[in-house]
Amino acid sequence: MPIYGLIDGNSFYCSCQRAFEPGLKRKPIVVLSNNDGCAIARTREAKALGIKMGDPWHFARKRPEAKPVVWYSSNYALYADMSRRMYEVLQSRVPSVEPYSIDEMFLELTGLPGDLHGLCREIKNAVWKQAKIPTCVGWGPTKTIAKLANGLAKDHTRLEGLCDLTDPYIRAEWYAATSIDEVWGIGKQTTQKLRAMGIETVADFVALDPKTIRNILTVVGARVQAELRGQSCLALSEISATRKSIASTRTFGRLLTEWPEIREAVAHYATRAAEKLRAEQLEAAHLSILMQTNPHNGDPWYAKHVGADIEPTSDTRDLIRHATNLAQAVWSPGYRYFKAGVVLTDLRPAGGQGGLFASRAPELSNAAMAAMDAINSRFGSGVIRPSSTGLSRTWTPRASLLSARYTTRLDEIVRARSW
Known part of the structure; x- marks a missing residue:
């Protein structure tokens, strides 16, 4: 029987902040979205104060009960690196690891010797x-059951962060006590549909006739039911699926009206998208630009999204050229722009047939980009960047509560003091 595990970082963004500031151990922490907009991660202490996911910061911070909350701007460089560290710990202890999100990873546990409960506790302790x-x-025995078990481990403190659902009798007990909306793959609309039929618990869902499930929820629902019955339908992927698209979009730190500033922002977004392409050894053959005003502040509404086929490339310089040319065609004077972005599609493996006839010499292009990526990887993102992305960059999203990038910037690492 196959055995899958799922490990999940608790309040991951907040935990990354606590990792370098032990004084925050029991304090309520909230991490905000881009532009310091709304709450996207909360510790248990913050939840207990009534801070809800999506609460706007400019309202939530004024509540009396929110006075002890420590607020942070999103520090994605820190979170991504901490996720990498977590992955490396896991990779050294189990045969295979499949990242599901920045803070969740599936584990291959099949056939491992010894007590599985003890092994998972050891893995948990090693990550800490x-x-x-x-x-x-x-x-x-399936990824869906592992995902459910992870949720139970998080919700029930008596389990001490570990939940084993390999035994069918133990599963049956938990299924009878667990709401159907806790199941991975069962969304809000599906839950409403099932509850209208009297299906309230996981046990109710598992007991339904498979043909009925297929008729109501199509093959996707039938697969979820099969997984909950212990039939593995979702294998662990050692090679991640090829991306369909790569996007780099942001709201500006302030409303922009002038083309030079918007051009800088678009060049920066193209640069970030190009870095993602090269990290996955891909090239893009289609580029789109989006630009819009703020729909909520009373400004005249303007939104446009245009795209064009391009010569397959991952060269930052080429993508900036295509992106800024398209953006200039989209930009219209007289509007206060709120957001822009670059979207790359028609992705394909780098060095394909199209590269043989590229207008830029592939060898020189690859060497230049490899050198730039290596320097930025060693000394910090953006140490070397195209001048078209700007120097002062006053349009960047607000991050007034940003912590240090402790693990990716030499000038921001933790300092030790001797007494």
């Missing part, structure tokens, strides 16, 4: 010791 991220681990 080496990456300082508290986690929960759930495991079972």
